[in-house]
Amino acid sequence: MHIPDGFLDSKTAVATGLLAATGLGVALRQARLHLPPRRVPLLGLAAAFVFAAQMINFPVAGGTSGHLVGGVLAAVLLGPSAAAIVMSAVLIVQCLMFADGGISALGANIFNMGVVGTVGGWAIYYGVSRTVKGLFGCVLAATFAAWCSTVMAAIACAGELATSRTVGWWVALPAMAGIHMLIGLGEGLVTALVLAAIARARPELLQPDAATGPVRSCGVVVVYGVLIALGLALFASPFASSWPDGLDKTAEVLGFKQKAVGPIVPVPVRDYRIAGIHWSVLGTSIAGAAGTLVVFALAWSLARVLVPGAKADNETSPRQAP
Secondary structure, eight states: OOTTTTSHHHHHHHHHHHHHHHHHHHHHHHHHHHHOOHHHHHHHHHHHHHHHHHHEEEEEEEEEEEEOOHHHHHHHHHHHHHHHHHHHHHHHHHHHHOSSSTTHHHHIIIIIIIIIHHHHHHHHHHHTTTOOHHHHHHHHHHHHHHHHHHHHHHHHHHHHHHHSSOOOOOHHHHHHHHHHHHHHHHHHHHHHHHHHHHHHHOGGGGGGGGGOOOOOOOOOHHHHHHHHHHHHIIIGGGGSOOSOOOHHHHHHHHTTTEEEEEOOOOOGGOOOOOOOTTOOHHHHHHHHHHHHHHHHHHHHHHHHSSSHHHHHHHHHOOOOOO
């Protein structure tokens, strides 16, 4: 769902950029005020996992693929504001390092996936989880919210395309919403599987207020999580589906694919291909691993700067068994 350069006109790009900047500003302020210092490392972990998982496209139908967006997953673990920061970090690195999403459309991509999909999806999760209690309710609510978040982001994207006169609203809406209703099923399934695994290993990460006993450090979780993310980037991403994603397929079917232009600023690793490495599998693996580490470092460093006492808390927390 990453919008490339050329799909949006200048007024839409500026408007969505302002909306994204406002949403991210609110998220940064809320994270500074309310994010517990001991959960700061989880921002880096969530960003690394989301980045790696987004590289793994899965086939959907009719020659179309989808991938995890991950906004609701991050919001369930960290809250909506921290999740918006995580998604913004991922989208910024994807854009500036790999030309995955155009720089002129960066604001729109952050607004769609980092604000509409993440915060809107979390609001649905919050409402449903208050109806169905416990860890089961948490996973069930997150699954439904993840599906909704994918569809909401797709509808926002369709509106931006229509506002830019790239394609008509009544054409873009059913095309984008329809295919992303299918992609959202994969989003919900992956979200449910990841949260179910976390619920078994560290349930207090899902329900911190209900945790009993001594508070355990997140350090070991972060180490294992980053290793898993690197494993996905190194060994799974090169074999992802090569079919176009929902937006690319829609552009192809509706006849506006030719409006996309190449990156308007140079990027170091365009399309996850490294110059000089002719074996594409190896190049994609190295690029994915590098991106995973960069996203992790960016999100964690930003969180440590934002949250008062994060550095001191991480340095003085006693070591706990995982």
